[in-house]
Amino acid sequence: MHQVIVCEFVTVDGVMEDPDGSGGTPWGGWAFRYGPGPVSGDKFGLGTVLDTGVQLLGRRTWELFAGLFPTRDDEFSTRMNRMAKVVVSRGEPDLDRWSNSTSAQGDAVDIVRDRVATQDVVVLGSGGVVDRLLAAGVVDELRLMVFPTVVGRGRRLFGEAALDLDLVATRDAGAGVLLHTYQRKGA
Numbered sequence: 001m002h003q004v005i006v007c008e009f010v011t012v013d014g015v016m017e018d019p020d021g022s023g024g025t026p027w028g029g030w031a032f033r034y035g036p037g038p039v040s041g042d043k044f045g046l047g048t049v050l051d052t053g054v055q056l057l058g059r060r061t062w063e064l065f066a067g068l069f070p071t072r073d074d075e076f077s078t079r080m081n082r083m084a085k086v087v088v089s090r091g092e093p094d095l096d097r098w099s100n101s102t103s104a105q106g107d108a109v110d111i112v113r114d115r116v117a118t119q120d121v122v123v124l125g126s127g128g129v130v131d132r133l134l135a136a137g138v139v140d141e142l143r144l145m146v147f148p149t150v151v152g153r154g155r156r157l158f159g160e161a162a163l164d165l166d167l168v169a170t171r172d173a174g175a176g177v178l179l180h181t182y183q184r185k186g187a
Contacts (some may be wrong), residue, residue: 002116003140006123006130007044010144010157016127017155019147022064027151034175041076043173044143045181049120050079058126059089065124066098086111088129097108099186109136125157127155134161141183147178 009019009031021029042050057065061086083111087093087099088108095101104111108129115121116138123130123139125148133139142165144157165182173179 002120003119004112004123004133004138005046005049005132005141005143006115006139007046007143008125008130008157009147011041011147011149011151013150013152014156014158015151015154016125016157020064025154027154030149030151031145031147033149034177037174038145038147038177041074042079043145043179045179046122049122050076050083053120053122054084054086054115055080056086056108056115056121056123056126056129058090058129059087059091059093061125062087062089062093062098062101065102066093070098073164084153086115088126092178108132109138112130112138127157130157131161134158134163137184139184140180144180145173145179146178 007018010016011030017023018028019031028128053167069077081099083100085098085111087095087101087103088111089103090105093103095103109132112121113131164185166181166185168183169181171179
């Protein structure tokens with residue numbers, strides 16, 4: 001059975017917005033205050049899903065990643081570049097900027113339901129896409145990299161979603177950052 005896995009950087013107070021500071025918010029850049037260790041490589045533990053799954057990304061997250069990963073040649077970046085990517089967008093992103101990218105217009109939930117029949121779907125960042133998937137109840141697993149900071153404002157991960165989750169793993173990612181893995185109850 002294939003899964004929908006959401007991976008997010010979040011603060012202790014649940015803010016997911018602008019972890020790298022590229023959004024220009026006054027509180028942005030909080031994920032990079034702890035050095036490269038917690039944010040480099042396959043810290044979300046995706047393993048073989050990087051080789052067999054598909055990424056589902058909102059346009060803004062895709063554009064950010066398309067500006068980063070194609071120029072990198074470490075093992076994780078190479079796998080990210082090879083992985084199939086679907087960009088949920090109303091516009092037409094320049095898909096040539098990042099290999100193995102396609103664009104899909106329409107409802108993210110329908111896209112996920114079509115894809116999850118044949119492969120795991122990984123959503124990184126992409127707040128609007130995550131909101132829609134959480135509201136529809138199609139997320140099987142959340143992998144949350146929790147940074148030991150409170151910013152007090154900004155877009156929060158869960159908004160109005162109500163979820164019952166089981167904590168299935170916690171591990172230290174370094175510098176006080178913890179990776180919590182949750183599964184939807186009954187998943």
